[in-house]
Amino acid sequence: MGDAPVIVWFRNDFRLRDHPALKAAVATGSPVIPLYILDEETPGPWAPGGASRWWLAKSLAAFAHTSATCGGQLILRRGAVLRELPRIVEESGATAVYFTRSYEPWAVALENELKSRLETSGVAFKRYGGRLLREPEEVRTHTNGAYQVFTPFWRAFVNGLDVPRALAAPEQIASPSQPPKSDDLRDWELLPVKPDWSGGLAEAWQPGESGAHARLAGFKSQLAGYKEDRNRLDATGTSRLSPHLAFGEISPAACWRAATGAARGKGGLDQSIETFMRELAWREFSYSLLVQFPRLPEAPLKSEFADMPWLDDPAQLAAWQRGKTGYPVVDAGMRELWATGYMHNRARMITASFLIKHLLIPWSRGEAWFWDTLVDADLANNSASWQWVAGCGADAAPYFRIFNPILQGQKFDPHGNYVRRWVPELAQLPDAVIHAPWTAKAHELAQYGVVLGTTYPFPIVDHGRARARALDAYKKMKAT
Template sequence: MTTATATAKPVIVWFRRDLRLADNPALSHAAATGAPIVPLYVLDEGSRVRPMGAASLWWLDKSLRALDAALRERGSRLILRRGDAEAELRRLIEETGADRVHMNRLWEPDAAARDADLAHALQADGVEVKGWNGTYLATPGAVRSGAGGPYKVFTPFSKALLSQAAPPEHTLGPHRIDTPRATPSERLDDWRLHPTRPDWSTGFDWTPGEAGAVAALGRFVRHALADYADGRDRPGDALTSRLSPHLHFGEISPWRAVVAAEKAGPPGQAAKFVTELVWRDFSAHLLHAFPQITDHAFRPEYDRMPWRADATGLRAWKRGLTGYPLVDAGMRELWRTGYMHNRVRMIVASFLIKHLLIDWREGETWFWDCLVDADLASNVQNWQWVAGSGADASPYFRIFNPVAQGRKFDADGRYVRRWIPEIAGLPDRWLHAPWEAPAEVLREARVRLGSTYPRPIVEHEAARKRALDALKSVDRHRDERED
């Protein structure tokens, strides 16, 4: 890095979901100017951007602390501001005399619109604003079909992205960052992002921050990657990467994960992992091209779905009291850890949408509040995929049987027994369908259906028939809309 001169005007590096120093384009370009750097994070409370959920705020608290510690090791510190993003930026520009703002871009519709308005306003006042892609493998909107439009099917999108994009050079970030000492900052403790009264996060077993992300990637490639393709579907095994919250908050570059996986191999397992990272890009690509999907079905006919108003069913689903052990285990894992295994996410989403006929937006909202990896593009895309209303979505007639899914992917019951101890004494044969167990088996396992554990709130075959009837009523134009 070029030594900063006493007369150089500072550059503000506006951190958002890029809470890392390595492989950070905005920080690297700012450092290359040789000017002093003002690292900034704004808890934006004045714009139309969707506020973070409670679990994400828990993560943000720890990630900002880790980023501040890393900056202090390099002679800098993180400047914290809370309020309207443009107002806080303007205030900081006035306080420091900065004439440039560098940031890694956000791509969600409201955030992108806010940033564009802000950039135009600042540039009109003589402040240069520059943005980069520090979040995805490819810039959303850059991967286009042969006809020049956005892809709507994943496989050709994946092939095109992997053929066009390449990992950027790995950078460690500047060794020293000169920051004006007098710049005022708010105190993170005053933001009270960590829950109290009660502290519902006591089961959150995570290490947010860049160092935690690097450690998680290292554990994954050493201990889980070799069995990833099949093991990722078994919720009782620790064979997923658990990188999703680190990626969402930008504590590690997705390209760094790709390179590490491909270097470690085996090739087939690494390719499957890379495909999951490309799916993350596909979600961002779709939201960028079709911003209406946050509130409306990608396939408009699905907005005619005859959803049921079922407050009792929704409450049972949220609390993990549906009477279907795999569904309930997933919902309890979500509440206690801020996370849910990827296979189980599909099953619990399918149960809400198709067994209960409750609007997918109810589930998306609950996930948004409870997940530490809550990401607008991924959340919306995956819920619509399960609902059958999204691009390249799961067929409407695919209705997961939670009993069959449990017996296939949690055959030894380790996952269910961990999260539903009240039925842990049941033999494997009956664990995923306690209501089928003989009375003597239930007595021996100390399970009293309807008391210690609920009976199913809906019968599978009846719910399946009801869902198919409802879905058929809105899906008759599906084939006509396919490209």
């Protein structure tokens, strides 16, 4: 056993199971220093938002606890990684840094710079996979570019996919006799205080590795109806694994293995299981795009959209953010987001389409709001998905496909239960008018205590006129 320690640098991989870098570090027989550095400088505008900071605080606390059960002591430091990581290497006398690869543009540059600096000074810098099922470089077109249409990506992705066997958590993590000094997590003040808006998040989520596996176990019992139920706003048909995946509390390999296990139990793939697998692959598709196009979070993949005649309307943006657009299904989605740090995927599409096409507000404004308010904020998924809705990204829905929020509500929340939950001022309205309360007769509104313009807003735009305006803007862009 060597006396010089090995650092395992954690970022968004807060788990003990299915962790190749941690397993390799423990296998050296050297003392191990689990390290997390809160770097709010290097990511620039993509430092963790408010909801992510809440999850980070809870996830770090859970990870520190589970690490301690097998002897590990999580060391916390705050500052730019380029300063703090070499500093702790020097303090500890570590001979190697093991870590899981990341894919964000700043993370790629950071890893390259650290490799150069540390290896020049004789410190090994060892990178491992685990955040994705396949590395983006493995799934490329015949011209070695990223696929920009999902279906051929999916075919290439599953062809030759070799999902690793489960890695158990280490039984023992040997700590150095004198561990480096650690920050106190409470001093970082990641949790909201004045005001504390996180009550709904705490009710909805259990951050941490055990919470992630509990979520997966619960979802497996619902998987049979996934293909149909995942689009129903009034059903619990989605996996809700995304924040656990974003923070690496569970590996995508564990999720894939659960799906293949379910398939074996049924004697083969069914449509629900394959649909769930395709959703996991869509995450990989987004990362492939981000690696190939590192400006994806800031610039449209289809460059002509840089000439789109967007509008700047702070009042309408604020109405959308607060869930006061006058369209119940849109408002329900935005209020669910604010209360729980999460939004049903169908509601994400509806609310994003409304912002971009009904209000003609740039997709990047919505992307920034989601980044701050989502507990599953993930740069690759967030930017690729917003560009998909806007029509300017890969495999994108055409810009001229404009969701009618009334029809979307009627189709995916047919009895209005989703709206009733998140827009309680409309809860007493009958199904027939709950998705368009302005169509109700005056005596109906009075009977159910709804005063349009007072207890609930009138629509901030007319659907028909907004649709025509969006199509006209698209024609102008195409003509430039």
